[in-house]
Amino acid sequence: MNPRRQKRLLAVSAVVLVIGSAVGLMLYALNQNIDLFYTPSEIVDGKNGAVPVVGQRLRVGGLVVPGTVQRDQESLAVSFDLVDTGPVVTVSYNGILPDLFREGQGIVATGVLQAANHIVADEVLAKHDEEYMPPELAEQLKGIKHVKPGDASY
Amino acid sequence: MWSWLHPYAKTERAYALCNTLLPWFVWGALLTLIVGTVWGLMFAPSDYQQGDSFRIIYIHVPSALMSMGAYLAMAIAAFVGLVWQWRTAFMTMIAIAPVGAVMTFISLFTGAAWGKPMWGTWWVWDARLTSQLILLFLYLGVIALYKSFDDKQQAGKASGVMALVGVINLPIIHYSVEWWNTLHQGATITKFAKPSIAPEMLWPLLINLVGFALFIAAVSAVRLKNEILRRELHRPWVIKLLSESQQQGDNHRAV
Helix, strand or coil: CCCHHHHHHHHHHHHHHHHHHHHHHHHHHHHHHHHHCECCCHHHHCCEEEEECCCCEEEEEEEEEECEEECCCCCCCEEEEECCCCCCEEEEEEECCCCCCCCCEEEEEEEEEECCCCCCEEEEEEECCCCCCCCHHHHHHCCCCCHHHHHHCC | CCHHHHHCCCCCHHHHHHHHHHHHHHHHHHHHHHHHHHHHHCCCCEEEEEHHHHHHHHHHHHHHHHHHHHHHHHHHHHHHHHHHCCCHHHHHHHHHHHHHHHHHHHHHHHHHHHHHEEEEEEECCCHHHHHHHHHHHHHHHHHHHHHHCCCHHHHHHHHHHHHHHHHHHHHHHHHHHHHHHCEEEEEECCCCCCCCCCCHHHHHHHHHHHHHHHHHHHHHHHHHHHHHHHHCCCHHHHHHHHHHHHHHHHHHCCC
């Protein structure tokens, strides 16, 4: 490689390296703020020593605790518990739930913290995992019987 | 390796290479895209949770993955152009850019159409979706910067630097679902573990991945050919080529 090319190679690599590390540091500094949601244990026990205050608008993401989904017979109001690895947070919501909402499913809810572990949500989104398989295989592997959203019992 | 690769810095050789490869790209893309899409949409089983809605994966995942692949190819071309100053390198870069931008748009669009029924929202500002949107802006930035110079060698240098710097976004897109908590789920196939998708669903997906790659290659090769012709109009070999095809066209009309 001739010296001029070598110089250009060095210069180009240096520019990419410097900007790369700048972006890396920026992302590292912003790390906590890029998270989409709090987990239930972060809401109750705090995240990096800061507990969200009552009245704060936030997102919570966790799994719907089986057996905690309560629907109001007269309206669309629904409440359910979310959990990750520790404490439980209760979510109240008034509206249409996404198709994928079911017990045990990952959910992300946006709303206002009403009490230390109670959130009144105005948006409920369903998360799904990266696994795709036909219903028969799911039944075999996980013991999950596929229920069409329309036939759900809750 | 250099002696083998170097002739393609010349536009005439690059043009000839495009001509040789193009039929393979076109027919390969046609074949794989038809087989993969028909298999995926009609014959693969439906998903245990998402039913038939999951079938959009056969467009969404290949377009998303290949939008990143095309970016990497574009950045490598930019790197070669900056360091070795091949003219064909910057031409290749700008040939790929709009194709990659369209792929990025398709991935964002199909993702939104998939997100609405499954997640319950068209868009959410989580790390994966946002970084993919930035990829689209990077593509558009490279194209815009290139178009804003009259001197195309200058244009290549400026937008080449931008393309190279943007490479940092690729690992961010890929690892965003691991580094931060996001609404988007983790990787299904691009990981070192066994793919978390049933084999009868995986095959059409892999075929479509190849199909999208070949499709991008085909369109980029056509664009590169055009770019070379446009930039080298005054060269003897182009004049000869054009007059030959002119004659052929006349003959066709006469018949």
